[in-house]
Amino acid sequence: MCGRYALSSPVQALEVQFEAEAQVLLAPRYNIAPTTPVPVVRNGGAGRILVLHRWGLVPAWSREPGAGAPMANARSETVAEKPAFRGPFRRNRCLIPADGFYEWRAVPGGKQPFFIRAAEGVLAFAGLWDRWEGPEGTLDSCTILTTAAQGPMARIHDRMPVILAREAYAQWLDPATPPDVLKGLLRPCPEAWLRMHPVDRRVGSVRNDDPGLVEPLPGEPFDA
DNA sequence: CCAGACGTTGTT
DNA sequence: GTCTGG
DNA sequence: CCAGACGTTGTT
DNA sequence: GTCTGG
Secondary structure, eight states: OOOOEEEOSOHHHHHHHHTOEEOSOOOOEEEEOTTSEEEEEEEOSSSEEEEEEEESOOOTTOSSTTOSOOOSEEETTTTTTSHHHHHHHHHOEEEEEESEEEEEEEETTEEEEEEEEESSSOEEEEEEEEEEEETTEEEEEEEEEEEEOOGGGGGTOSEEEOBOOHHHHHHHHOTTSOHHHHHHHOSOOOGGGEEEEEOOGGGGSTTOOSGGGGSOOTTOOOOO
16 A cells, blocks of 8 residues: 655656656655645646646546545556546556655554655656546546555555556556556566665654654664 | 446454 | 446 | 544523 | 544
């Protein structure tokens, strides 16, 4: 699963890695939660753009945005069939940049959060977006695809975000890519792309947002 | 035909 | 919007 | 994802 | 316990 992540890389670095034109300014964020606006890379009029979408998909046919359960994630195994995701899977695919993401492991007496970061550069989550239009205006929203966790990740949690290689960005974003090719991209990424370590429980509260959240927790036994 | 649903996760 | 259930 | 809230009535 | 907010 992926329900909290961090992105502090400068927007210029994102423009280079994703070959996209940023249409927003970004402040560093170390505790990004569902329902907040997040940067996504998607096709714009003339090329790739980096824009903000609400994290938690609101389908175009929703009666009220915010009604119904939050859809921060979509299972990659069923995304092509589920009514809420099928349309966006065909037409509205996006990349969601992240330095890394948090997962919580149940331990006696509570939950221990871990930060799983990119071994190098910035991660690209596979995402979908949709546009809801109501009387009050337009809401662009997005969701992060998940897949089975593999390797050391699996000791913390059984799901993880789909993370794409740079070589896959164009295929994922191209509306003409056949569904069977897309499905081939929806796999757990190689273990070598990730590093992980326990972090302070402060990350649990979304009110906390500082660089200390992603730092390794001193003295914490780490057998993941 | 119309009405109603449309999601994931973790925990028990 | 599109599918399912009645 | 976790943290935090969770309510009505009548009176001013 | 369950929903809402971030």
